Amino acid sequence: SHFYFTNPGWYDGGHRMLFTSQRENRTNLFSIDLRTGEMTQLTDFRREEGEPGSPFVNPTKPEAVFSHGKFLKAIHLETLEERTIYRRPEGFVGGGTNVTADGKYVCTALTADLSDRIYTDMGNGYVGFREWWEAHPPSKIVKVALDGSGDEVVYEEDYWLGHVNTSTTLPNILTFCHEGPWNLVENRIWGLDLSTGRTWQIRPNAPDEAIGHEYWMEDGEHIGYHGTTPKGPVYGSIRYDNTDQVE
Numbered sequence: 001s002h003f004y005f006t007n008p009g010w011y012d013g014g015h016r017m018l019f020t021s022q023r024e025n026r027t028n029l030f031s032i033d034l035r036t037g038e039m040t041q042l043t044d045f046r047r048e049e050g051e052p053g054s055p056f057v058n059p060t061k062p063e064a065v066f067s068h069g070k071f072l073k074a075i076h077l078e079t080l081e082e083r084t085i086y087r088r089p090e091g092f093v094g095g096g097t098n099v100t101a102d103g104k105y106v107c108t109a110l111t112a113d114l115s116d117r118i119y120t121d122m123g124n125g126y127v128g129f130r131e132w133w134e135a136h137p138p139s140k141i142v143k144v145a146l147d148g149s150g151d152e153v154v155y156e157e158d159y160w161l162g163h164v165n166t167s168t169t170l171p172n173i174l175t176f177c178h179e180g181p182w183n184l185v186e187n188r189i190w191g192l193d194l195s196t197g198r199t200w201q202i203r204p205n206a207p208d209e210a211i212g213h214e215y216w217m218e219d220g221e222h223i224g225y226h227g228t229t230p231k232g233p234v235y236g237s238i239r240y241d242n243t244d245q246v247e
Contacts, residue, residue, distance in 0.1 A: 011064075015034055066097065085144055093115075098166040101220060155199060203225060213227075222240075
């Protein structure tokens, strides 16, 4: 399985790519040399240990960050040395991981665990998706230092937060989303300045619009997205400060 579309998996100058694979009844992280087709297994987790989730290649060095159970871990892609960099607090479930453009921090979203009262099966028809959104669970965005110097809650809100995406060139800028049915959230795409804590709406939704699947373009300043409006399907891009919009 390839990485999620907002998580880069290429490294070694674009000659190698990471992916996850189920082999021997367990899921692990692998690398493929795109020049030769040779594959290498990088992690060795037993089935009962769970699988590496939301891997993301550090843009500044041969390292990948991923979630594993309650932990965030990093693996050096040459030595295969693994280290734990963060433990998720009790009562929360984790989201995706993204590394900042300077390679210093990994950012992730945490949401209060409502599984004891809301049954969900997001992989099969998004069962419980609307109910989780309606509950407005306490959520937070956490910035974790990759050098082991600590972590910091940079934003929190009583709303289901997800899809933390760091700019590819601006170390202090990321986007996150108000998770939920696209046509029901008051605004899908949000910006966050890690240096100030300021948040703002990006591509503000008009009534009856459903916008999502946002991603950073290569310049790290423009964000692509798609969705529907009362006039029909729309594909667009916009700068993170809401200028230079094209649809």
